[in-house]
Amino acid sequence: MTTMIRTKATVSFFVLAIAISGSGSGCARKSENTITLAGSTAFQPFAEKLAEQYLETHTDVRVNVQGGGSAVGVQAALAGSAQIGMADLLTLPEEAKTLTPTVVARDGIALVVHPKNALAELSATQARSVFTGEINNWKDLGGADAPIRIISREEGSGTRRSFQELVLGDSKLSPNALFQNSNGTIREAVASNPDAIGYLSIGLVNDRVKSISYAGVVASNENVKNGTYPLARPIFLLTKGEQSPMVREFIDFVMADASQRVLEKEGLIPAK
Amino acid sequence: MDKLVSRLLLLAACSSAAILALIALFIFKEGVPIMARSGLGAFLLGRDWSPLQGQFGILPFIIGSLCITLGALLIGVPLGVACAVYLAEFSSPRWVNILKPAIELLAGIPSVVYGFLGVMWLAPLIRIRLGGPGLSILAASCVLAIMTLPTIVSISIDALQAVPKSYKQGSLALGATEWQTVWRVLFPAARAGILAGVILGMGRAIGETMAVIMISGNSTAIPHSALDSVRTLTANIAIEMGYATGEHRQALFATGVILFFFIMILNGAALRFARRKF
Numbered sequence: 215m216t217t218m219i220r221t222k223a224t225v226s227f228f229v230l231a232i233a234i235s236g237s238g239s240g241c242a243r244k245s246e247n248t249i250t251l252a253g254s255t256a257f258q259p260f261a262e263k264l265a266e267q268y269l270e271t272h273t274d275v276r277v278n279v280q281g282g283g284s285a286v287g288v289q290a291a292l293a294g295s296a297q298i299g300m301a302d303l304l305t306l307p308e309e310a311k312t313l314t315p316t317v318v319a320r321d322g323i324a325l326v327v328h329p330k331n332a333l334a335e336l337s338a339t340q341a342r343s344v345f346t347g348e349i350n351n352w353k354d355l356g357g358a359d360a361p362i363r364i365i366s367r368e369e370g371s372g373t374r375r376s377f378q379e380l381v382l383g384d385s386k387l388s389p390n391a392l393f394q395n396s397n398g399t400i401r402e403a404v405a406s407n408p409d410a411i412g413y414l415s416i417g418l419v420n421d422r423v424k425s426i427s428y429a430g431v432v433a434s435n436e437n438v439k440n441g442t443y444p445l446a447r448p449i450f451l452l453t454k455g456e457q458s459p460m461v462r463e464f465i466d467f468v469m470a471d472a473s474q475r476v477l478e479k480e481g482l483i484p485a486k
Numbered sequence: 487m488d489k490l491v492s493r494l495l496l497l498a499a500c501s502s503a504a505i506l507a508l509i510a511l512f513i514f515k516e517g518v519p520i521m522a523r524s525g526l527g528a529f530l531l532g533r534d535w536s537p538l539q540g541q542f543g544i545l546p547f548i549i550g551s552l553c554i555t556l557g558a559l560l561i562g563v564p565l566g567v568a569c570a571v572y573l574a575e576f577s578s579p580r581w582v583n584i585l586k587p588a589i590e591l592l593a594g595i596p597s598v599v600y601g602f603l604g605v606m607w608l609a610p611l612i613r614i615r616l617g618g619p620g621l622s623i624l625a626a627s628c629v630l631a632i633m634t635l636p637t638i639v640s641i642s643i644d645a646l647q648a649v650p651k652s653y654k655q656g657s658l659a660l661g662a663t664e665w666q667t668v669w670r671v672l673f674p675a676a677r678a679g680i681l682a683g684v685i686l687g688m689g690r691a692i693g694e695t696m697a698v699i700m701i702s703g704n705s706t707a708i709p710h711s712a713l714d715s716v717r718t719l720t721a722n723i724a725i726e727m728g729y730a731t732g733e734h735r736q737a738l739f740a741t742g743v744i745l746f747f748f749i750m751i752l753n754g755a756a757l758r759f760a761r762r763k764f
Contacts, residue, residue, distance in 0.1 A: 255728070283729035363619045368704070369537055370729030386536075392621060392715050393704035395725045406610055407620060 249464050252280040253287015253300035254372055256321060256397070256415060257449050260477055261300060267476070268467050275460065284372035288313070291452040297461050299452035302372035304379045306450065313452040318468050320483040322416035323377055323445040324433035326401070326423040328408040333357055335427035341381050344411060347388025352409065364391040365403045365412035373397070376447035377413055413445075417481025435483050446483070513746060517739035529740060535706045537726070537734040544741055546708045550623075550716030551692055551748070553709060554702065557627025558634055558691040563684055565631065566638030570680075573639070574646035575668055586643075593636035601700030604629045609701060618713030621703030627712075629697055634687035641686060645679020646672055678759045685756035692748055695720040719745045 251261050258281045265277035282290070284301040288310045291299030299313070302321060306313075325341065327333055333355055336344065343349040345364060353359045366387055367374035378387070394400045397414040404410045405422040412423075416433055419425045425433045428445055437443035451465055467473055474484040521529050524542055532543015569589065573582055604625055613620030649672050657667040673680075695718075703715025704725060717725075723738050723745075730738050 281728070285729045285731045289731050368725045368729075370726055370734065375538075389707040390705060392619060393706075393717070393725065395699065395704075395728075399700075402605065403621070406605065407613065409619075 247274060247460065248276040248278055249298065249460060250278045250280065250290075250296040251298045251300055251451075252282055252290040252296035253452075254284045254302045254449065255281045256302045256372060257300045257319075260319070260480055260482060263480065264468055264473055264476065267473070268464060272463075275464075277464070283370065284375075285370060287452065291454050294454060297453065297458070298465070300449070301452060302376070302447055302449045304376040304447045306452075310452060313454055314457070315450040315452055316465055316469070317448045317485050318451050318465075319449045319474075319477045319485050320438060320446050321449060322433060322435060322438040322443060322483065323373060323380070323413050323447070324416045324419050324425040325411065325413050325428055325445075326404050326419060326425050327411050328404060329422070329424045330408050331357065331424060333426055335430065338381070338429045341428060342383070342385060345382060345387060345391075346385045347390060350388075350390075360409045363407055363410045364388055365400055365407075365410050366391045366393055367397075367400065367413075368393045368395050371395075372447070373413070373415065377445070380445050380447075415481070435478075435481070438483050448485075449482070510746065513739055513742045516736055517741075517743040520733060520736035521740045521743070529737075530744070533708060535722075537730070537737060540733065542733075542737040542740070544719070544722070544744065546706055547717050547719045547722050547741065548744070549708055550702070551718040551720070551745075553623050553712075553716060554626045554630060554698065554718060555688055555691045557623055557712065558630035559684065559688060560631075561627060562631035562634045562638060562687060562691075566635050566683075566687070567642055567680060569635070570639050570642030570646060571668055571672075574643045575664070575672070586640075589636055589639050592632065597633065597694060597697040598700070600629050600633060601697035604697065604701035612713070616713055618711070619703055619715050621701055621715050622713045623702070623709060623716055624712045626698050626702040626716075629701055630691045630694060633694060633697065634690050637687040637690055638683045641683030642676070642680045645676040645683065648679065649675040682756045682760040685752055685759065689749055689752045689756070692718075692745075692752070693720060695724050699724060719748070 251265070258279060261279045265279050268277060269275070280290075280296065284303050287296075287299035287301040288307060289299075290296035291313050292309065301310070306315060325336060331352075333352070336355075340349065340355065344355075344362060345366075347364070349355065350362050351359065352362055364387070367377070392403070394403050394412075397418045400412045400414045401418065401420070401423055404412045416425075416435060416438070419433070427433065428443070431437050431443045433443055433445070438446040451468065453461060453465070457465070469485065474486065478484045520542065524532075529542055529544060530548070531545050532541065533545050534541040534543045535546065569585075573585060577585070605621070608628060609620035609622070609625045611620075612618065612622060612625050616624070653671050653675055654667055657671045658664070662670070698718050699721045702718065702721065704717040704721055705715040706717055707714075709716045719741050723741050726734070727738055
């Protein structure tokens with residue numbers, strides 16, 4: 215008898231637990247005046263900053279900024295779980311064709327080495343050979359006899375995808391590459407290894423690492439703006455279908471001169 | 487009243503089991519389809535992990551997890567067991583009062599701190615002294631060895647102290663030295679408990695994520711030496727989870743399924759040893 219009661223209690227608890235977990239997804243109800251942005255972690259801090267300023271003049275609206283990565287930005291916009299998806303991709307994936315993209319800014323990618331490394335520049339072909347592992351010793355580039363340690367972002371990151379398209383093309387990244395999962399940790403890994411080479415957002419380069427020229431052009435926001443530095447990617451805000459007035463107003467705010475100046479001051483390249 | 491309380495307690499006790507069951511259910515539901523689609527053999531023994539090209543081979547990560555864990559045990563077990571023997575048998579109470587809390591405190595340090603120390607200090611040391619990229623199996627093993635010490639030491643001490651005093655007294659009375667007593671009598675008697683401690687430490691090492699991501703370099707290639715960089719199963723999930731969608735995401739859940747089996751086997755083994763007193 216006791217066993218039966220026990221079994222019953224266990225079973226009913228399981229049912230209860232499943233019921234609770236099942237109803238969880240239904241709870242995500244959206245309030246009428248909330249704008250949700252989700253996606254690119256590269257743009258997230260900037261979006262948060264702009265949202266904060268937006269709220270100063272629009273007290274009746276709530277703006278909710280979530281991360282998750284560019285892929286999540288596309289998915290969230292498609293599924294409608296966010297009104298605005300954020301993505302920092304060179305080309306949007308096939309499934310994003312139905313979304314309306316707005317380029318709000320651009321972000322350059324700099325090649326970086328250790329400050330003690332004498333290398334000042336890589337041609338496009340050299341850069342590709344280094345990152346595919348074809349050239350694997352610094353002496354082949356006129357440096358010391360030491361192996362080249364590639365430090366890359368992980369597969370799926372927006373920076374990595376753009377870098378792949380711009381620098382590697384159809385070639386594959388060297389299988390010996392090490393991986394770090396953010397711009398900041400790439401910088402630390404390169405700063406702590408004299409043999410390392412990596413890539414990260416131009417805005418995040420500081421004096422712990424040395425940025426080198428690519429194809430004869432110095433990596434700087436000015437050169438991205440005037441079109442001479444080729445390693446840059448657009449940052450998209452993605453919306454699905456007809457934009458609601460509230461969403462359109464927010465995107466207009468992001469595109470307004472004052473907001474674009476803010477983005478520029480924080481290290482991005484304005485869209486206009 | 488008694489009955490009501492006992493039912494309530496039963497409910498509380500079942501809740502943790504239910505949560506485990508739900509987690510398992512969820513991981514399997516998400517992860518098993520992709521394993522079935524690409525074939526279990528291709529998934530487990532595939533050497534190429536390029537999720538965006540649809541290649542899901544996790545052999546390098548399985549090897550990575552095993553190498554780092556084995557390395558951690560090679561360093562951590564002798565150190566931990568030696569420490570436990572000293573504290574349980576040889577040391578004066580004063581030293582026990584200093585050393586034991588210190589070792590237990592190791593368990594309270596967040597793993598990101600271990601990882602940070604590994605990146606800033608241990609990895610450059612290995613790179614300069616021994617070569618390689620520095621962020622390597624060796625670096626991760628050293629750090630994990632320290633992280634498993636509290637588990638190994640405290641369970642080994644309990645096991646050694648659980649050996650009846652008469653064993654030790656009998657051995658000493660027969661003229662054996664203290665070291666002979668430890669080596670020939672106490673060790674065999676406490677073997678099961680010490681093994682349980684080692685296996686639980688191993689579980690900690692295999693499941694550790696944050697510190698390992700920071701110091702193992704996360705390369706997707708199969709390592710050739712202890713100085714090569716590797717990626718573990720846990721690191722693979724944590725690094726790519728933020729971006730993964732569709733099949734890629736399922737493949738990460740499938741990695742979780744494999745990890746789940748690893749941990750189940752280890753904990754099962756630990757339980758068996760722990761039950762077998764003497």
